[in-house]
Amino acid sequence: LLVDLLGDSNLSEPILRKVTQFRDLLEKMLVLDPTRRLSLNEALQHPFITERMSATSENDVQVS
Known part of the structure; x- marks a missing residue:
């Protein structure tokens, strides 16, 4: 089913995960x-x- 949804595109491992x-x-x-x-x-x-929230908090820029 995943292949049907994504087609034959060559997605990188992180995106596929x-x-x-x-x-x-x-x-x-x-x-x-x-x-x-x-x-x-x-x-x-x-x-x-949880992984998305972790990545978001790591990329937050503090503005002063």
Whole structure:
């Protein structure tokens, strides 16, 4: 399915990893059974979110 979504493009490893993590997060958030669905706290701990937040905070520029 991932290949179908992305086509035959040669994506770099970091971008492919992010796309895969995003897809995993969406699948877990869209589970119909609420007992199996990802909770808000679990979603916030997902690698797609935590790695993105970490990269954002590292790139923040302080303005004085």
